Amino acid sequence: MAYTLTRATDAIATDSSQYPLNERRRVEDPVKQQIHRNVFTGKLEEVLHSAVNWGRKNSLWPYNFGLSCCYVEMTTAFTAPHDIARFGAEVIRASPRQADFMVIAGTCFLKMAPVIQQLYDQMLEPKWVISMGSCANSGGMYDIYSVVQGVDKFLPVDVYIPGCPPRPEAFLHGLQLLQDSIQEERRPLSWVVGDQGVYRAEMPSQREKHREQRIQATELRTPDSI
Amino acid sequence: MSVASPSSDTLKTGPDTVVEALKQRFEERIVLEQATLTGWPVIWVARDALTEVLAFLRDKSQAFEMLYDLSAVDERLRSHRRGLPEADFTVFYHLMSLSRNRDVILKVALHEADLALPSIVSLYPNANWYEREVWDMFGITFEGHPHLTRILMPPTWKGHPLRKDHHARATEFDPYTLTVEGQDREQQALKFDPEAWGMKRRHDDSEFMFLNLGPNHPSAHGAFRLVLQLDGEEIIDCVPDIGYHHRGAEKMAERQSWHSFIPYTDRIDYTGGVMNNLPYVLAVEKLAGITVTKRAETIRVMMAEMFRITSHLLFLGTYLQDLGAMTPVFFTFTDRQKGYEVIEAITGFRMHPAWYRIGGVAHDLPKGWEKLVKGFLDWMPKRLREYERAMMENAIVRERTRHIAAHDTTEALAWGITGPNLRATGLDFDLRKQRPYSGYENFDFEIPLGHNGDAFDRGQVRIEEMRQSLRIIQQCLDHMPAGDYKADHPLTTPPPRERMLQHIETLITHFLQVSWGPVLKPNESMQMIEATKGINSYYLTSDGNTMSYRTRIRTPSFPHLQHIPALMRGGFVPDLIAHLGSIDFVMADVDR
Numbered sequence: 001m002a003y004t005l006t007r008a009t010d011a012i013a014t015d016s017s018q019y020p021l022n023e024r025r026r027v028e029d030p031v032k033q034q035i036h037r038n039v040f041t042g043k044l045e046e047v048l049h050s051a052v053n054w055g056r057k058n059s060l061w062p063y064n065f066g067l068s069c070c071y072v073e074m075t076t077a078f079t080a081p082h083d084i085a086r087f088g089a090e091v092i093r094a095s096p097r098q099a100d101f102m103v104i105a106g107t108c109f110l111k112m113a114p115v116i117q118q119l120y121d122q123m124l125e126p127k128w129v130i131s132m133g134s135c136a137n138s139g140g141m142y143d144i145y146s147v148v149q150g151v152d153k154f155l156p157v158d159v160y161i162p163g164c165p166p167r168p169e170a171f172l173h174g175l176q177l178l179q180d181s182i183q184e185e186r187r188p189l190s191w192v193v194g195d196q197g198v199y200r201a202e203m204p205s206q207r208e209k210h211r212e213q214r215i216q217a218t219e220l221r222t223p224d225s226i
Numbered sequence: 227m228s229v230a231s232p233s234s235d236t237l238k239t240g241p242d243t244v245v246e247a248l249k250q251r252f253e254e255r256i257v258l259e260q261a262t263l264t265g266w267p268v269i270w271v272a273r274d275a276l277t278e279v280l281a282f283l284r285d286k287s288q289a290f291e292m293l294y295d296l297s298a299v300d301e302r303l304r305s306h307r308r309g310l311p312e313a314d315f316t317v318f319y320h321l322m323s324l325s326r327n328r329d330v331i332l333k334v335a336l337h338e339a340d341l342a343l344p345s346i347v348s349l350y351p352n353a354n355w356y357e358r359e360v361w362d363m364f365g366i367t368f369e370g371h372p373h374l375t376r377i378l379m380p381p382t383w384k385g386h387p388l389r390k391d392h393h394a395r396a397t398e399f400d401p402y403t404l405t406v407e408g409q410d411r412e413q414q415a416l417k418f419d420p421e422a423w424g425m426k427r428r429h430d431d432s433e434f435m436f437l438n439l440g441p442n443h444p445s446a447h448g449a450f451r452l453v454l455q456l457d458g459e460e461i462i463d464c465v466p467d468i469g470y471h472h473r474g475a476e477k478m479a480e481r482q483s484w485h486s487f488i489p490y491t492d493r494i495d496y497t498g499g500v501m502n503n504l505p506y507v508l509a510v511e512k513l514a515g516i517t518v519t520k521r522a523e524t525i526r527v528m529m530a531e532m533f534r535i536t537s538h539l540l541f542l543g544t545y546l547q548d549l550g551a552m553t554p555v556f557f558t559f560t561d562r563q564k565g566y567e568v569i570e571a572i573t574g575f576r577m578h579p580a581w582y583r584i585g586g587v588a589h590d591l592p593k594g595w596e597k598l599v600k601g602f603l604d605w606m607p608k609r610l611r612e613y614e615r616a617m618m619e620n621a622i623v624r625e626r627t628r629h630i631a632a633h634d635t636t637e638a639l640a641w642g643i644t645g646p647n648l649r650a651t652g653l654d655f656d657l658r659k660q661r662p663y664s665g666y667e668n669f670d671f672e673i674p675l676g677h678n679g680d681a682f683d684r685g686q687v688r689i690e691e692m693r694q695s696l697r698i699i700q701q702c703l704d705h706m707p708a709g710d711y712k713a714d715h716p717l718t719t720p721p722p723r724e725r726m727l728q729h730i731e732t733l734i735t736h737f738l739q740v741s742w743g744p745v746l747k748p749n750e751s752m753q754m755i756e757a758t759k760g761i762n763s764y765y766l767t768s769d770g771n772t773m774s775y776r777t778r779i780r781t782p783s784f785p786h787l788q789h790i791p792a793l794m795r796g797g798f799v800p801d802l803i804a805h806l807g808s809i810d811f812v813m814a815d816v817d818r
Contacts, residue, residue, distance in 0.1 A: 015407035064444050068471060068814055069496035069577060071448070072540065079559035094444045111380040112449055112470045113404060114412035115441055141489065143395045144474035145387055146379065154404040165577055225593040226571040 001184065003027050003199040006156075019117055019154035030186050030199050048189055056100075056126065057182040058088040060175070063099030065119065067106025070133035070165040074105045077168035087175055096122040101178065103171075104155070107135035108148040120155055126187060126198075130174055131157045134164045158200075177203070244288065244330050245269065252279060257311050257335075263512045263751035264765070266329040268318075270311050273334050276319075277344050283321055283330065284349055290321035290330065291639040293346075295763070295780040296356035298364045300390045302338075304769050306748035314338040315366060319346075320765075320780075324639065324655050336366065345371040352642040355788045363388035363476075373423065378469040378817055381415045387477055394477050416467075418453045423465055425455055434462060437799075441470045445548050445803045448813035452790070452802075459798045464791050468784075471813035479777035483743030484510050485584060485719040487774070491764075492578035494779060495815040497540050498758045499533040500526075500573065503582035508663060508753040509764045510584050513746045514717040520707040522586040523665040528599075528702035529572065529581065530664075531695040535606070536565040537758035538688045538695075541810040545685055546617055548807030549626050554617055557609070564605055568598045584744065585718030590711045599703050606696055610689055618686055631793050631805035632680035641792065642785030645760025646687045647809065651679030657756040664755075671697050681801075681808035688810070717744045743772045759783055759810055779818050783811035 005027045013021050031046050066074065077084050084090050093099040096119045108116065120129070131151050134140025137160045139149035151157060158181060161174035184201035188194045245267045249256050255275035260268040271279050283290040298317045301307065313335030320331045334343060345368035346353045357368040358377040365386040368374060376383060385392050396402070420427055420436060427434060440451035449470035455462040475494060479487050491502040504526060511518065518526075539562050543555035566576045572595055573579035573588070581588045617623050633643075635651040648655060656673045658666040674690030676683030712718055719739060726736040748770040754763040760782025769775035786809050794802050 013406050015405065015410075017406050019404045019406070019409070021406075065442055067449055068473075068812075069493060072497065072577065076559055076562070080556040081560055081563040107471070107473055109449070109470055109472060110402070111472070112441065113402070114409050114416070115470070117404060117409055118413065119442060139396065142473050142478070143397050144478055145393060145396055146472045146474045147396055148402045149396050153402045167576060223574055223589055223592055226595060226598060 001029055002202045003029055003186065004202060006198040006200065020156045027199065049186055052189065053183045053185055057179040060089040061091045061093050061098065061100045062089055063096055063102040063123065064092045064094045065102055067104065067108065067112065070105035073165045073168050074103055074132060074171055077171045082168045082172060084172065087172065089175055097124060099123055101128040101130060103130045103132050104136040104151045105132040107142060108151045110146050110148060113148050113154060117154055128158045128178055129155050130159045130161065130178060132161045132171060132174065133166055134162065137162065140164055244328065247288065248279065251282060260310065263749050264331060266331055268331045268333060270333045270335065273343065276334055277346060279332060280319065280346055280349050289325050290323045292322040292324060292642055293319065293350035293353055294322040294642065295320040296353055296360065297778045298360050298366060299767060299776045300364065300388065303390045304775055306769050311335045315341060315364060317343060317360060317366060324653065327660050341366045342369055344369050347371060351640055352785050352788055355784065362386065365389065378472040380412065382412060387474060394481055420455065425463060432457060445806055447544065447806065447811060450813055461794050461797050461799065461802060464794055466787050466790050468787060468816050472817040473814065475818040476777055476779055479774045481773060483772050484746060484774065485743045488582065489578065489580035492580050493814060494781060494818060495757060495759060495762065496577065496812055497537040499577060500579050500581050501530045501533045501757055503580065504530055504664065505753045505755045505762055506764045507582045507584055509751045509766045512751040512753065513749055513766060513768050514584065514744065516585045516713050516715045516717060518586055518713045519709050521709040522711050522713065524702050524707055525587050525591060525711060526582060526664050527666065528699055531698045532565060532569055534695045534758050535692050536562045538692050541688055542613060542685065545807040546623065548803050549623055551617065551623065554613065561606065561609055564602055568602050571595065571598055583712065583719060585715055586712030596703060599699060603696055603700055610692055614689060618689065624682060626804050627682035627685065627808065628680055629678060630681045630801045631797065631808065632678050633793055634679055638679065641789040643789060644782050645756065646691060647684055647760065647786060649673065650676035650683035650687045652677050657754055657761060663753065669698050669701050681804045684808040719744050745770065745772055757782065759815060760786065781815045781818060783815035786811055787816055
């Protein structure tokens with residue numbers, strides 16, 4: 001599996017550096033490299049990563065952050081009919097410092113972008129970003145002077161959820177995809193172990209994965225009956 | 227001086243005494259009465275007479291208590307202006323008299339070299355934000371305005387977006403980038419400066435605290451910022467800061483066809499769903515001269531009321547959560563889910579169905595809809611009763627909300643408050659009764675009223691409104707008329723499919739109408755409706771094109787937020803949170 005390695009370079013950022021600040025490049029799975037060097041410690045490291053990631057992915061604390069319409073559907077996912085607690089992500093935090101991931105639920109406005117960046121900076125590592133809905137993904141139907149055409153113009157996004165707005169089920173699906181991705185991550189196990197880089201797995205595109213099955217559908221239901 | 231004949235709509239309601247009185251009093255300073263499809267007299271006034279005319283109209287004898295709307299039009303590219311006074315920009319003032327149930331629209335012509343008007347904040351306090359918006363969007367200055375700064379765009383913005391020569395698309399430029407330096411600059415520009423607002427930093431021996439609430443705060447219901455000047459827990463003053471949710475919907479309307487703008491209306495009051503389509507399609511239908519069928523009208527009413535209920539349920543859950551009650555939101559969202567099951571089965575979508583069409587609705591009701599609607603009608607009443615028992619009769623909720631952020635009818639009218647927040651003060655004014663549209667006159671329902679105009683009444687009125695909406699839906703269910711769901715009219719979009727595949731001519735016509743969209747005659751029209759949060763209206767100006775020349779969207783939440791400082795001075799921080807919860811606003815309904 002291919003990975004993206006991110007190294008923190010915030011400390012040496014200059015005024016003209018662009019967000020997202022960190023340097024990233026594509027690499028091979030670091031654990032695989034370890035195994036080639038030493039079978040025993042390599043295996044141990046794989047088990048350790050797996051255990052830590054299992055803990056992380058099942059207790060994700062979302063940041064209570066909403067911009068527009070999508071936030072209503074996101075909140076719907078938190079309430080009884082959809083019950084996000086089934087996935088261990090119900091502990092909403094009102095402070096970015098206590099949150100694990102941020103859902104950009106809604107349109108990213110020019111006036112709001114610097115605020116979003118500051119809130120993201122206030123979150124502590126490990127942290128992730130879900131971009132929810134067409135506006136956050138690409139600007140969507142708002143190609144207009146006051147809207148940033150996709151939050152990934154300045155934030156590193158882990159999962160994109162399509163829809164305008166996506167259904168609560170789609171949000172839950174996005175959350176599960178984030179969990180899958182977290183399971184494959186390689187983060188420093190300690191400040192003295194490893195090379196201190198963050199390795200993110202490049203997860204398969206859902207569109208490609210499901211294309212075969214989706215194009216099988218040739219007859220769509222008419223809206224004439226419920 | 228030329229005087230056009232009054233519009234057909236004005237004639238229907240009888241000769242307007244307002245126009246006569248104005249002409250008598252101001253003579254040649256009343257430049258022209260313009261014939262439009264707005265349904266109200268549209269009067270061009272000389273600039274030097276504006277303040278006097280407004281003062282005269284606000285006076286007891288005319289009783290136009292409310293400044294309903296104030297905005298402008300960039301006239302420079304408009305080709306069909308025959309008979310109208312020469313102007314580069316026009317500023318219009320929409321006044322409403324609720325006691326006489328009459329409106330009047332005043333227009334003032336301005337020239338590019340001299341874009342200035344006297345401010346009317348001393349006459350109508352809610353003109354403050356509207357004038358700032360006009361300055362921000364058009365660059366027209368208002369002399370004597372207490373704080374004429376940008377309101378929707380960032381303080382560092384260059385240009386005035388609603389001018390015709392301002393770019394519309396973001397993709398006309400290089401992609402957005404945010405640098406470290408740019409981030410610092412923007413954040414610095416947003417920093418609150420008390421002196422600029424005439425605020426003192428200290429008083430006698432105590433220093434005030436300036437608390438920045440938002441633009442991201444769980445109680446701010448979206449991207450809304452409020453800067454509080456505090457003396458301990460007491461709010462000395464506060465300054466709402468909006469514009470973090472400005473999606474440029476009015477500019478967007480100038481490049482979408484009449485038909486393809488419908489989805490954008492859904493996202494104005496994003497909890498209101500198809501309710502937002504209603505004023506827009508009604509205004510377009512006035513321009514096109516379409517009369518819709520009884521069935522289409524009734525379907526529209528039914529779906530609009532479904533959304534009133536889901537919107538009020540969201541209000542109720544979050545309002546009580548702001549007061550510290552954790553559970554109600556889980557219950558109300560369960561009800562919303564039930565509502566969405568009905569909405570989704572009928573329209574095919576949950577929040578933004580964009581389901582109304584020019585001349586009708588997107589498709590007919592599906593087979594078996596009655597059972598679904600009936601299920602919802604059976605489910606809701608006992609739940610509403612439960613909310614009342616568990617919450618509104620709860621001592622803590624009552625203590626937190628009764629006599630909190632209370633205001634009377636006079637104050638509400640002066641600040642442009644409409645909808646349930648106005649009715650909570652005891653004034654019986656609901657457009658569905660006072661100016662029925664889309665067949666509301668055929669329904670039997672009551673208008674719930676409050677007494678004290680406080681945070682409690684605002685909640686209670688909405689619970690009662692849900693009951694009335696259920697009654698309306700019940701009547702739709704019992705008496706759904708048979709017939710077509712689309713009007714038989716050449717401008718109905720998309721046109722009925724049966725007319726399409728006959729020969730090449732019908733195919734071409736159909737193709738043009740779905741690709742370019744219908745062409746509407748040059749005129750101006752407007753429609754107000756009683757939306758979930760108050761009065762929502764679309765003022766459309768057609769220049770004989772496939773797109774709107776200017777679309778003005780008047781939303782209820784904009785004046786509701788403007789009212790906050792006047793109401794909260796002297797209150798406490800927890801009262802402010804209770805008040806914010808009770809206003810029922812979404813930021814898209816403020817910033818558009």
